[in-house]
Structures are given as structure tokens and as C-alpha cells.
Amino acid sequence: MRIRDIIEGKKEWRALMARVKALPQDYQIVYKEIRKYFFKVGPLELTDGTGLLSGIIDLFEEGAALGKGVLEVTGSDVAAFCDDLIKDSKTYADIYQESVNQEGDKAIKKVTDITK
Template sequence: MDFRNMIEEKREWRVLQARVKALPRDYQIVYKELQKYLFKVGAENMDASMEALYSIVDLFEEGATTGKPVLEITGPNPATFADALIESAGQ
């Protein structure tokens, strides 16, 4: 990875984190827990984990806009939700 790619990825990460900060508090809490989980469990395939994080933010923004409770999006077990996203991102 060259220096320019590193800078671009860091910029994209900051944009993603700004999107997270704009979410309602309960969404932010679930996102942070999912992020920790993905960084631990999805470490073998970091690209799939990152793709899953972007998908989560997209889903959370949509859910927040429509007023859905966050656990209505993830289901009762957010880890299972994250695993499914990693699996679909890796395919």
C-alpha cells in the first residue's frame, strides 16, 4: 500500500466516523460494539469487516431516518447480524 492510499483510507475512515457521530445515541452505542466485534472476529478478512462497517452505517442511517429502533435492524443478537454481514461481504 502506498502513502496516497493510506491517506485516502484515513480520510474515508474519518468521513465514516463523522456519519456515525450524526446517528442517534443508541445507534452509536450499537455501532461501536459491532465495530469492536468486527475488528476482533473479522480480523482475518479486514476488507470484509470494513465493507460490513460501511453497510452497517448505511442501514443505521436509513433506520434512524425512519425512526426504527436499532435492535429492530440488527435483531436481538447484533453479533449474529455482524457475522452475516461479514459472510455476505466476503462473497
């Protein structure tokens, strides 16, 4: 990654955070919790730029402009809203699980080969 890419990434991030700060307080709180949740769960789209988070901000801006409360936009179960957004996405947890499974398969194969 070049310095220019890092600088551009920071500019994009700052622009996103400025949009979040312009939202009503309840939207800001829910957005921060969603972001925290995604950073824990680790959908790969978060590393491909800011598309997923930017899309959520777009949705929140539309809801706020229509005078809706944030839970009218997300539903009362915000975690389910998040899970639904990434249900078809690969996560870091998925990649880790695949690597663990592969290592386990290799170990079982070795044991099987030794005992033959």
C-alpha cells in the same frame, strides 16, 4: 502501500466516523460494538476498504430516518446479526486454522515417513 493510499484511507475512515457521530446515540453504541466484534473476528472484507462497515452505517442511517430503534434494525441478538453478515466470508481465524492444519499434516507426514 503508498503515502497517498494511507492518506486516502484516513480520509475515508474519518468520513465514516463523521457519519456514525451523526447517528442517534443508541445506533452509535451498537455500531461501535459491531466494529469491535468484527475487529476481533477478523472478516477479510475489513481490509478491502470500508465496504462492510459502510454498509452497516447505510443500514443504520435508513433505520434512524424511519424512526426505528437500533434493535429493530439488527434484532435483539446483535452478535447473531454480525455473524449473519459475515457467514460466507473468510476470516483471519479461518486462515490461521488452515495454516495450523497444514502444519499438523506436515508433522504427521514426517512422523509417518520416519516410522516406515
